[in-house]
Amino acid sequence: MVTRPHFAHPAPTSSESAGPQTRGAIDMLDISQAFLNHGEPLPVLDHVNLSAGPGSFVSLVGPSGSGKSTLLRLAAGLDRPLTGRVYVDGRRVRRPDPSRGLVFQDPTLLPWLTVGQNIGLGPQVQGSADDPEQRRRVDEMIDLVGLQEFRDALPSELSGGMAQRTSLARALVTRPEILLLDEPLGKLDALTRSSLQTEIARLWEHQGFTALMVTHDVEEALLLSDRVVVFSPRPARVLEDVAVDLPRPRTQDDPRFRELRRHILELLA
Ligand SMILES: Nc1ncnc2c1ncn2[C@@H]1O[C@H](COP(=O)(O)OP(=O)(O)O)[C@@H](O)[C@H]1O
Ligand SMILES: [Mg+2]
Incomplete structure (x- = not known):
C-alpha cells in the first residue's frame, strides 16, 4: 500500500524548494x-539544478553513463562539484553525514558480521553501540524490514532481496533526513524487486525521509515518486522535471500512469 505519509510537514508534491520550516530539503x-x-576533461554534469522538498520522493532517470551516480555522490558529500553548491536545509554539504543515508545497488554488507551487527554499524560508527536506545532502534529496523528471523544470519546466508533489506535498514537506523538510493533494486529479480518497491514505499511513509532515487526503471519511478527528473545523455542536463500527479496507491493500469510512462520514455529515446 502506498499512501501519503502523515507528516508534520506539508505534502511537497508541487513545491520545488519547500520552506526551511521542516527538515530534509535538498537543493543542488x-x-x-x-x-x-x-x-x-570529461564533462559529466552540465549546470544541473535539482531540489527536493522535505519528505518528497524524487527519482532520477537518464541514459546509462549520463552522470546520475555522480550527482548522487555529490548529494551525499562524497565528492565536491566543479561548480555549484549542495545544500541540505540551507546548510552547505561538504562531507558525508549520518543525516544522509546511502543505499547502493550492491548491499555492501560486511561478510563477517551478522544482519543485526551490519544494521547496527551506523550507530556503532557513531560510537554508541551499547546505548539501549540505539539497540532499540536496530531492533525496530529489523522488525520494519521483516528480518526478525535473520538477525543472527550472515550475509552469505541471505537472498539478494534480504541483503538489500538489510542494507536499507542499515541506512535508516540513524534516522536520516535524506535517503539516497542508487539503483537499489537494479540487481534483483522482478518479483523481489516488486516486493522491495512496496517495502521502500512503506519505509518512506513510516520514516518520513526525503528520498532521492536513481533508477533505470520508469515504472518503478512512477510507482514511488512525487517527481521524476529526466536527464539527458552525458554531460547530464535536466531534460524535464515531471510531476507525478497520480493518487497513491498507484497502479500501472491507470491511463495517466501509462501516459506519463510514454512521455518519459519518449524523453529518454
Ligand atoms: N571518479 C571518476 N573518475 C573518472 N570518470 C568517472 C568517475 N566517476 C564517473 N565517471 C564517468 O562519468 C560518467 C558518468 O558516470 P555515472 O555518474 O556513474 O553515470 P550513471 O550513474 O548515470 O550511469 C561515466 O562516463 C563515468 O565513466
Ligand atoms: Mg549509476
Whole structure:
C-alpha cells in the first residue's frame, strides 16, 4: 500500500524548494562536474539544478553513463562539484553525514558480521553501540524490514532481496533526513524487486525521509515518486522535471500512469 505519509510537514508534491520550516530539503544548485579521462576533461554534469522538498520522493532517470551516480555522490558529500553548491536545509554539504543515508545497488554488507551487527554499524560508527536506545532502534529496523528471523544470519546466508533489506535498514537506523538510493533494486529479480518497491514505499511513509532515487526503471519511478527528473545523455542536463500527479496507491493500469510512462520514455529515446 502506498499512501501519503502523515507528516508534520506539508505534502511537497508541487513545491520545488519547500520552506526551511521542516527538515530534509535538498537543493543542488548549478552543479557541474568533470573527470579526467586519459588526460582529457570529461564533462559529466552540465549546470544541473535539482531540489527536493522535505519528505518528497524524487527519482532520477537518464541514459546509462549520463552522470546520475555522480550527482548522487555529490548529494551525499562524497565528492565536491566543479561548480555549484549542495545544500541540505540551507546548510552547505561538504562531507558525508549520518543525516544522509546511502543505499547502493550492491548491499555492501560486511561478510563477517551478522544482519543485526551490519544494521547496527551506523550507530556503532557513531560510537554508541551499547546505548539501549540505539539497540532499540536496530531492533525496530529489523522488525520494519521483516528480518526478525535473520538477525543472527550472515550475509552469505541471505537472498539478494534480504541483503538489500538489510542494507536499507542499515541506512535508516540513524534516522536520516535524506535517503539516497542508487539503483537499489537494479540487481534483483522482478518479483523481489516488486516486493522491495512496496517495502521502500512503506519505509518512506513510516520514516518520513526525503528520498532521492536513481533508477533505470520508469515504472518503478512512477510507482514511488512525487517527481521524476529526466536527464539527458552525458554531460547530464535536466531534460524535464515531471510531476507525478497520480493518487497513491498507484497502479500501472491507470491511463495517466501509462501516459506519463510514454512521455518519459519518449524523453529518454
Ligand atoms: N571518479 C571518476 N573518475 C573518472 N570518470 C568517472 C568517475 N566517476 C564517473 N565517471 C564517468 O562519468 C560518467 C558518468 O558516470 P555515472 O555518474 O556513474 O553515470 P550513471 O550513474 O548515470 O550511469 C561515466 O562516463 C563515468 O565513466
Ligand atoms: Mg549509476
